[in-house]
Amino acid sequence: MSRRGRRDDPAKKTLRTDTAERLEAIVEAAERAAESVIDDAETQARRYLAQARAEAERQAGDRVAEFSQLIDTLLGQAIALQRDAERLQVTLEVAKDRFLDEREEGEQKEAELPSIERPAAAPRLRAVDEPEIRPEPVADPEPAPAPRSDPAGARLLATQLAVSGSSREEIAERLRIGFEIEDTDAILDAILGPEG
């Protein structure tokens, strides 16, 4: 067998070729495996990053929600305070206007008393009072007597009237009529404060 013949031995040639191909396949597989490992590592890294970012965002969101809730609570309290203040202001303004009107009216009356002309059919406006609500005409039982001895009822009536915007005079009149309390100052002072 010559060298040439040996060199061109088809069996050996096939073996070489096979080996090269196998090596190539192994290298390719190794490369693919390496790429996959790199991809997995990148994916995991991205997932960790996303989780970390989400956790950070959640914590930040919780903080924002807490602050927002706190602000809402404070805002609600501020609105309630503002509303109370507005109601108080209106009540005081009404009281002031009434006081000024009454004073002005009193001064006018004093000045114009002899010459005043008022149509008989047009009485002045004034608050509702009870004595003019006469007993009903139907065959009811005897008209109910005034609840004379119920200090708690009298205080509650006075408080509710005050809250609903009634004047000191209106409340005093109701206490005199409904409860036959002549000296209403103690109750009124306790609820409205001493008369200025």
Next chain:
Amino acid sequence: MTDVAEGIGLEQTQALEERYLMRTYKRAPVDFVRGEGALLWDAEGKRYLDFLTGISVCSVGHCHPDVVKAVREQSHRLMHVSNLFYTEPMARLAEQLSDSSLGGRVFFTNSGTEANECAIKIARKHAHGRGVAAPEIVSFESDFHGRTYGALSATPGLATNEALGPMLPGFRSVPRNDAASLREAVGENTAAVLIEPIQGEAGVFPISEEALLAARQACDGVGALLIFDEIQTGVGRTGSLWAYEQTPVRPDVLTSAKALGGGFPIGACITGPAAADVLEPGDHGSTFAAGPVATAAATAVLALVDDPVLLRHVRELGAYLCERLRELDGVRETRGRGLMVGVGLEDGIDSAAIGADLLERGLVVNAPRPDTLRLLPPLVIDSDHVDQAVGLISESLLGFAQR
């Protein structure tokens, strides 16, 4: 007082009613087509001064711009989703109602009688919680609480209609203002005393302070609830936002409707803390109630009425109206509080005839009993409106005397 004619006219409207509507109402022969403030116009263009406001419904005047705006804006945004979901107008209104009255919780309804049904359920369940097997509800004779069966059973004057029987069991009544009978009627089985602080349909009769105190004490004695039906007296009608504010008692539950929506149907049952948590899921409900449009309308009404200046105006103008009325020949007395006024006429004067005559003259009132006219004008009227109305009533009484 004539303007431009509108609509199909009275005769055609009457013909349609005659053919298609159930015959449950005896209507006055007027076909109203328009309202503004204290004024109404009929289909012929005739103008009327309204001292009835649809039985104390349009208390802020007909078609008040704020109420119209609220209804218009809300109806463009959202009209109905049911109580399966949250809506902001409902929650806001509940807050307003609770904060302005008893401080508990609110159940919304579509009408006054439904609000009383809710109150009756609360009372019965509250009593069962005390171990009462057969709870009773006590009211005054001539109280009016509504026309659904629970409310009807608590309305002694109507509950006697046997054709509609049987009524619900567990209701009893005592004479109006009879404190002793009331104390006697309230016992261990009493679930609630349900009363109007001023009886409206009966002819405007304020309940005495003694009777109210007796009701409160009797309820406290047995653990029953005191329920005020403020369907007619509430929302500023008497010169305070709620009528109980001018009494020596505070109820555990109050019911509201009529003026609450300013012309839009809505009712509410409002509790204090003691009754706030009685009803639980499944105990009560409504498809339409608490709808966004109705609650938006009511929010607008409360913004107008919960105003110390307006409420003082109501008290003062009410006093002025009564004073003017008592000067008239034919008027025996006036009853009521604020702008809820019953005018007691002298013997022999038929209030229904006067009411019909006043309608002809352009003043809308009603006659809840043969000797009484009832006046429920808008809260926003002024002394000129009062003078006009008193002038018309005077002319009518004079005409009656000359017959």
